[in-house]
Every structure is written in C-alpha cells, then in structure tokens.
Amino acid sequence: xxxxxxxQKAWFLVLPVFLMVAFNALIPLMTVVNYxxxxxxxxxxxTWAGVHWFQEVMHSERFHSALLRxxxxxxxxxxxxxxxxxxxxLTMPRKGPWVSVCLVLMxxxxxxxxxxxxxxxxxxxxxxxxxxxxxxxxLGINYNxxxxxVAAWFTIVLMDIxxxxxxxxxxxxxxxxxxxxxxYQAAKVDGAKRLAIFRYxxxxxxxxxxxxxxxxxxxxxxxxxxxxxxxxxxxxGNSTTFLSIDLVKTAIGQxxxxxxxxxxxxxxxxILFVSWLFYTLMMKNEEN
Amino acid sequence: xxxxxxxxxxxxxxxxxxxxMLPIYWLLNMSFKTTNEILGGFSLYPHQFTxxxxxxxLTDPTWYMGYVNSLTYVLINTVLSVxxxxxAAYAFSRYRFLGDKHLFFWLLSNRMAPPAxxxxxxxxLYSAVGLFDTPWAVAFSHTLFNVPLxxxxxxxxxxxxxxxxxxxxxxxxxxxxxxxxxxxxxxxxAGIGVACFFCFMFSWVELLLAKNxxxxxxxxxxxxxxxxxxxxxYELGLLAAAGSLTLIPGAIVIYFVRNYIAKGFALGRV
Numbered sequence: 001x002x003x004x005x006x007x008q009k010a011w012f013l014v015l016p017v018f019l020m021v022a023f024n025a026l027i028p029l030m031t032v033v034n035y036x037x038x039x040x041x042x043x044x045x046x047t048w049a050g051v052h053w054f055q056e057v058m059h060s061e062r063f064h065s066a067l068l069r070x071x072x073x074x075x076x077x078x079x080x081x082x083x084x085x086x087x088x089x090l091t092m093p094r095k096g097p098w099v100s101v102c103l104v105l106m107x108x109x110x111x112x113x114x115x116x117x118x119x120x121x122x123x124x125x126x127x128x129x130x131x132x133x134x135x136x137x138x139l140g141i142n143y144n145x146x147x148x149x150v151a152a153w154f155t156i157v158l159m160d161i162x163x164x165x166x167x168x169x170x171x172x173x174x175x176x177x178x179x180x181x182x183x184y185q186a187a188k189v190d191g192a193k194r195l196a197i198f199r200y201x202x203x204x205x206x207x208x209x210x211x212x213x214x215x216x217x218x219x220x221x222x223x224x225x226x227x228x229x230x231x232x233x234x235x236x237g238n239s240t241t242f243l244s245i246d247l248v249k250t251a252i253g254q255x256x257x258x259x260x261x262x263x264x265x266x267x268x269x270x271i272l273f274v275s276w277l278f279y280t281l282m283m284k285n286e287e288n
Numbered sequence: 289x290x291x292x293x294x295x296x297x298x299x300x301x302x303x304x305x306x307x308x309m310l311p312i313y314w315l316l317n318m319s320f321k322t323t324n325e326i327l328g329g330f331s332l333y334p335h336q337f338t339x340x341x342x343x344x345x346l347t348d349p350t351w352y353m354g355y356v357n358s359l360t361y362v363l364i365n366t367v368l369s370v371x372x373x374x375x376a377a378y379a380f381s382r383y384r385f386l387g388d389k390h391l392f393f394w395l396l397s398n399r400m401a402p403p404a405x406x407x408x409x410x411x412x413l414y415s416a417v418g419l420f421d422t423p424w425a426v427a428f429s430h431t432l433f434n435v436p437l438x439x440x441x442x443x444x445x446x447x448x449x450x451x452x453x454x455x456x457x458x459x460x461x462x463x464x465x466x467x468x469x470x471x472x473x474x475x476x477x478a479g480i481g482v483a484c485f486f487c488f489m490f491s492w493v494e495l496l497l498a499k500n501x502x503x504x505x506x507x508x509x510x511x512x513x514x515x516x517x518x519x520x521x522y523e524l525g526l527l528a529a530a531g532s533l534t535l536i537p538g539a540i541v542i543y544f545v546r547n548y549i550a551k552g553f554a555l556g557r558v
C-alpha cells in the first residue's frame with residue numbers, strides 16, 4: 001500500500017469508469033430519491049411529500065415482516081453455507097487429475113441463470129413427480145411447498161445451499177492452495193495434530209477469503225429475488241415474500257412510486273451499512 | 289486411525305458433487321420425456337425417450353432468438369466492462385490520488401445495490417435515451433454491478449505484478465500506451481480472463497433487469513422461459529429443455545478458465 005506513488009493524473013485512467021457508473025448509478029438513484037419525497041396522482045403531477053413515505057414504510061407491518069424474513073434467510077444461509085463450504089474445501093484433493101473435475105463440476109451451479117435454478121428446483125420439488133418431493137413424501141412426511149410455509153422455506157434454503165455453497169468452497173480452496181508445503185512439513189516435524197494445523201496454519205490464511213465469502217454471500221442472499229420468485233412467487237400467503245419481491249410488487253405491480261422509492265432507499269442503506277462494516281474489516285486484514 | 293478417517297473424508301466432495309448433480313439430472317430427465325409421460329407420473333428415467341422439446345426450441349424463432357439475444361447483451365457487457373475497468377484497475381493498483389479510497393468503495397457499493405431498486409429508474413432512463421428493448425440497454429444496465437467487480441478482480445491480479453516491471457519499462461523508454469498494451473496486458477492475461485468470466489457469469493444469470501428492459505425485439509431466453517411457464521399451462525418438458533440448453537454456455541466458459549477459477553473466485557487476492 002505504501003509503495004504507491006501519488007499521481008493525480010491517474011484520474012484520467014479512472015475517468016471512463018467514473019462516467020459510466022455515474023450515468024448508470026447516480027441518475028437512477030436520484031430518480032429514486034426524487035420519488036421518495038413526492039406524492040403523485042398520475043399525469044406527471046408531483047407534489048412535495050417530505051418524509052411521509054419514509055415514515056409510512058418504517059411503520060408498516062408489511063415492510064417489517066419482509067425485512068425480518070430477509071434477515072432470517074441470510075442468517076440461516078450463512079450459518080449453513082460457510083462451515084459446509086469450508087469443510088468441503090478442506091477435504092478436496094490438492095493435486096492430481098481430480099482437481100479440475102471437482103472445480104468444473106462445482107462451479108456449474110453458479111453459471112445457471114437464476115430463473116432456471118428456480119425452475120429446476122420447482123421441478124425437483126414437485127410432490128408428485130419431483131425427485132425431492134416424491135422422496136420426502138415417500139418417507140411418510142407430508143410435503144408440499146406450494147401449501148406449507150415450512151416446506152417452502154426448507155426448499156428455498158436447500159436451493160440456495162445447492163446454488164451458492166460452491167462459491168464458498170472455491171474461495172476457501174483458493175486460500176488453502178496458497179499455503180506453501182513448507183508450513184505443513186514444519187507442522188509435521190513438530191508433531192502437530194490435525195486440529196492444531198487447522199487452527200494455527202489454515203485458519204489464519206483463510207481469514208481473508210472467508211471475509212470475502214461472507215461479504216458476497218450476505219449481499220447476494222439479502223438481494224434474493226429471481227430464484228424465490230420463480231420457485232414460490234412469494235407464497236404460500238406471504239411466507240416467502242422477501243424485500244426484493246415486495247419491492248418489485250410495489251414498484252411495478254402496483255406502481256406506488258413513493259412508498260417503493262422510500263423502501264428502496266432504506267433497503268439499499270441497510271445492505272450498504274453491513275457491507276461497509278465487512279469491507280472495512282477486510283481492508284484492515286489486507287494491510288496487515 | 290488417521291489414514292482411515294482421511295480416506296473417509298475423501299468422500300465428502302464426492303457426496304457434494306452428487307448432491308449438485310441431482311437437480312441437473314432431474315432437469316435433463318424431464319427434458320427428454322414426452323408431456324404424457326411427465327403428467328403420467330413419477331419415473332426415474334425417460335421411458336419414451338424423445339427430442340421433441342429440443343426440436344421445438346431449435347426451430348421456433350421466439351425460442352432460439354432468446355438465446356441469441358441473451359448472448360448478445362452478455363458479450364457486449366463483458367467487452368465493455370472489462371475494457372473500461374482495465375485502466376481504472378491499473379490506476380487503483382499503482383497510484384495514490386485524490387479520493388481514491390472513497391471512489392473505490394463507491395464503485396463497490398454499486399455491486400451491493402439490489403437490482404430490484406434499479407428496475408424502475410432504469411426503465412425510465414433507457415426509455416428516455418431510446419435504448420429500451422435493445423441489447424444495449426441490458427448490457428449497460430449490467431455494467432452497474434459488473435464494472436465494479438471487474439475493477440476489483442483486476443486490481444487484485446495487478447497487485448501481484450511487481451512494480452519493478454513498470455519502472456524498468458519506463459526507464460527503457462517505453463511510452464505508457466506501449467507499455468500498457470504490449471507488456472502489461474499480456475502479463476495479466478489470466479486476470480483478464482477471470483474478469484471476463486465473472487462479467488459473463490453475472491450478466492448471463494441475471495433476469496430481473498434483463499426482463500424489464502426488453503419487451504419483444506431483444507427478449508432474453510430467461511424471459512421467454514418465464515412467460516412460457518405462466519402462459520401455456522405447464523409445459524414442463526419444454527421448460528426443462530430450455531433450461532438444459534442454458535447450461536451449455538456456462539459449461540463452455542468454465543472449461544476455458546478451469547485452471548484459474550479458484551484464484552479468480554478469491555478476486556485475485558490470495
């Protein structure tokens with residue numbers, strides 16, 4: 001970090017990105033801010049509404065429950081995917097022909113369009129002709145994800161694990177292969193136990209990639225839309241209506257611009273704040 | 289004892305891969321069945337093997353143009369994102385300048401923006417500039433999250449190239465453009481490949497923006513699929529075949545970057 005030279009001309013190199021992102025992010029964001037403080041009755045007539053929409057959203061039961069669902073979902077998904085991904089990465093072969101096979105097969109779910117992931121699990125979980133649905137029902141458990149909220153949650157969480165655990169595996173794997181063999185040899189000479197090797201050699205090296213994994217998984221699970229929308233459409237009832245689903249319903253379905261805009265800003269700020277915390281943590285690690 | 293537990297733990301990745309492959313197998317299984325067989329009940333493999341669903345997709349323009357449209361905006365987006373990100377990543381990795389850290393985080397913050405927030409404003413913005421229902425609208429809108437990601441990945445890879453390379457080149461009298469295109473870019477070719485891979489990936493899998501910024505002419509395959517799923521009852525076989533075909537581009541690009549994939553996922557920073 002300290003070896004960088006000060007050069008203000010570097011701004012010219014950053015300019016294309018700056019202009020592009022400014023066009024793509026600032027104009028739309030300003031539109032959202034604009035809507036969030038105004039009231040409209042159609043015909044492009046807008047009147048000042050102040051913080052009315054923000055107050056409404058902050059006090060609305062609907063927003064609270066969607067937010068709670070999002071927090072619960074992210075929490076469940078992170079507590080399962082991070083340890084599972086780490087465990088799989090630790091047991092993966094480091095050398096040999098199987099490495100490429102493992103990596104290619106494991107990355108496959110990450111490159112499937114999200115609506116296809118939804119459809120795929122839809123077909124998989126159908127109670128009468130889906131492999132998963134049929135299997136669970138034949139165990140004597142009554143399972144129908146279009147009627148039972150618990151079944152819907154179970155299916156969506158399982159789908160997310162299927163979809164994204166590989167990201168954690170690949171990140172951890174990248175961290176593990178970067179540890180020089182000499183470290184392990186030294187540990188062997190000292191007669192270190194498996195647990196000690198993990199605690200004192202592997203974990204410190206993995207701290208950085210694990211932070212990235214948590215950051216990315218938090219962001220993406222908190223933004224979940226397509227997979228859940230295709231899979232359950234937010235149902236049964238409202239039991240899987242996450243913030244994004246609710247937001248698209250309000251903005252495009254009902255065209256309630258004010259509340260949708262206020263909700264957007266609150267939603268964005270939550271993600272931004274949590275991600276900023278992780279980012280600061282990560283940069284601290286990187287400097288050490 | 290140790291060797292036994294070690295050999296047993298080797299099965300963990302195997303079980304995981306089987307778990308990953310099951311839904312994919314089920315999708316392929318459905319895509320080769322006739323509608324009658326699908327509705328007829330549960331079967332582990334297609335008894336009346338048919339390619340009808342695939343034949344329909346590959347001969348009906350509303351279907352196959354979906355793939356063409358999707359690939360068009362994905363490619364435009366990849367080229368655009370990586371080419372603007374290259375000089376910026378170089379600036380971030382080599383120089384300190386006014387507001388660099390803030391700018392970097394501001395860029396990243398766009399990767400954190402939920403697409404749901406941007407759907408409506410993007411629709412209005414691209415309608416206003418006359419790009420609605422073109423692949424360009426989708427390609428530009430996807431730069432929102434792909435440019436920050438590309439900058440982040442490339443900066444990570446460039447950080448691994450010693451500064452001595454730049455200094456030697458400048459001492460030897462190379463001009464900046466000559467150095468950048470002839471020496472620096474070939475040095476970080478792997479990083480560029482990985483950045484392209486990620487731009488391709490996130491543009492290819494995204495549906496919400498792609499669907500809402502197009503209507504007829506540039507409709508992506510994902511939108512064609514969701515419409516079929518809701519409109520004509522439940523043509524599961526067709527839906528499964530369309531889904532299976534979307535696996536192919538992903539599988540091809542993974543194959544190309546397979547040796548760098550692990551490092552790429554760590555954003556070039558291990």
